[in-house]
Amino acid sequence: MDLKGLEKYLALNRIDYKEATDNDGLLINLGFLVGRVHVKYDEESKTFNFNDKSRWIIQVVLMALMLFFLISNFNVYTQVQLYTCVGVTIAMFGIFGYKETRIKQLKQAITREHTAS
Numbered sequence: 001m002d003l004k005g006l007e008k009y010l011a012l013n014r015i016d017y018k019e020a021t022d023n024d025g026l027l028i029n030l031g032f033l034v035g036r037v038h039v040k041y042d043e044e045s046k047t048f049n050f051n052d053k054s055r056w057i058i059q060v061v062l063m064a065l066m067l068f069f070l071i072s073n074f075n076v077y078t079q080v081q082l083y084t085c086v087g088v089t090i091a092m093f094g095i096f097g098y099k100e101t102r103i104k105q106l107k108q109a110i111t112r113e114h115t116a117s
Contacts (some may be wrong), residue, residue: 001114003041006048009113015106025049030106034099037106048110050103059096066092 001009006026010017016029025040040049066089077085 001110002046005113006039006041006110009110013109028106030099030102033095034102037103048107050107063093063096 003026007017010026010028017026018029019025020027020038020040025038027036027038029036038051040051041047042049070085070089073085074082
């Protein structure tokens with residue numbers, strides 16, 4: 001399956017997408033809380049690139065910053081502020097987990113479709 005095959009698969013499964021700028025892949029909209037995922041096709045290795053490394057680096061930095069502010073200001077917050085900060089931190093971990101789950105499901109579906117054809 002190449003980029004055109006991926007476009008057909010996404011259209012058949014009613015998954016929203018659009019072409020990325022400079023014709024270097026697709027922006028696949030995975031819905032609420034996930035947003036768009038940029039997928040490129042590598043002609044040499046005949047595989048799709050989901051920009052995993054850069055996405056993971058950004059998410060790890062954001063989680064580290066959130067945990068740093070939570071821990072470093074633990075004694076400064078009032079009880080309401082502390083509960084709010086803990087809630088937001090847990091929500092962000094959940095959002096990142098949901099996002100990775102949706103991307104993993106898409107990767108598995110593409111792999112199944114590729115092996116079936």
